[in-house]
Amino acid sequence: MVGVNDLQNLLHIGRNKAYELLRNNEIRSIKIGRDYKIPKRCIIDYIYNGLGIQNNNALCYNIIDFKSGLSIKGE
Template identity: 50%
Template structure:
């Protein structure tokens, strides 16, 4: 599927607007180490609040579209 065919409104619709690292792992079917690598390298937009990452779902969608 090309990025033009991705329906953003339906993508990850069962997830909240701000996701956790565990949810990110589920969404992308990746391991914990790789999830943290993506976040630390800012490949997926996020903010760190205290010890927790706050990951906007739209950042995950943008990552998928860039890497499709």
């Protein structure tokens, strides 16, 4: 898992764009309180989708905010 700063460095994007991708669920993430944690697999899935590559092995799950309860959605 990586944080937002690592996501920025990996994708060569700014802070605002990183948070936009996470808020819009374009990159699946785990939100714990105010912090986002992003499984590396979710970043790989995002890159594959951007390249138009069909990824039949998409294993990324979205776990939403532990404070408000646990919700898991698979792709």
